[in-house]
Amino acid sequence: MSVIEAKKSEEYREEIEAILAKYEGDGFALIEILHEAQELIGYLPKDVQKIVADNLNMAPTTVSSVISFYNYFSDTPKGEYQVALCKGTACYVKGAKEIIEKIEDRYGIASGETTEDGKLSLEVVRCLGACGLSPVMTVNGKAHGLLNPEKAVTIIDKYLNREMEEV
Template sequence: MSSALPEINWETLNPQINEIIEEYRGQPSALIEVLHRIQEIVGFLPRDVQIKIAEGLGVAQAEVYSVSSFYSHFSFKPKGKYKVCLCMGTACYVKGAPEILTALEKHMGIEAGDTTDDGMYSLESVRCLGACGLGPVMTINNEAHGLLKPDKALQSVKKCCKE
């Protein structure tokens, strides 16, 4: 199966990761800040990087793992080529977002918060996207799609992926 995952250039990223860790060496209270900054440059938090962070900040590896898994913002897998974020805020929820989520999960074969094995899709459920009047709303790589029904959401995903 071909993969849509982007190549990760560790030669470039490792010095940047080390620099961030050095900035906070021995400061366990900076864990969330460090996780944010490193995820920003890598795109996710691989196991080797979690170990480096734990050693650098002086926290247990288990703590790095538990903090990273507690916040849905952090990811252990690279994001897919198409990042689909469905709003589950109140306005979208009452207008049918849960049915749309079920349809998207079924189509992609993953649950919200996950990425398909071929690296094509990531699916996330998020809080209010600020377009409640157009609810239910989702974004596909930051492009908004509104007034969704399950069929329309699937069509939008299929159409974007063909382009």
């Protein structure tokens, strides 16, 4: 467990215990509990998983397999800027793959990862519902379309340099 994870869990311990208390050890409430814990912390660190597993009398591996089964859950911290790049059909045929490769190359992260400084995370997702603008990505929920590899990293750089508001 990383120092950051331990700190996060300590920071949120009381609130996690309050969430658990609401469900009174009901194992069927695992998804709801994980949902609330992730809403609180932003992701589900290993030792939070252990607190939940202990409370529900479950093996930690049961909890971690539920987390890996559902795309919604994450056991790694998200970056300050969260890029979701679409690899749905419309975006794929217009070059999403090259954009993903460019982002991976430039920032040294693959889908599901966060840069070491905690600034940027990347997720490759299915159709974002803006196929007319393909290829598309969102950064912290804001859509950017008609991308090519250069345009995508220029936009991301502007976020990282806090210049995006002026764009």
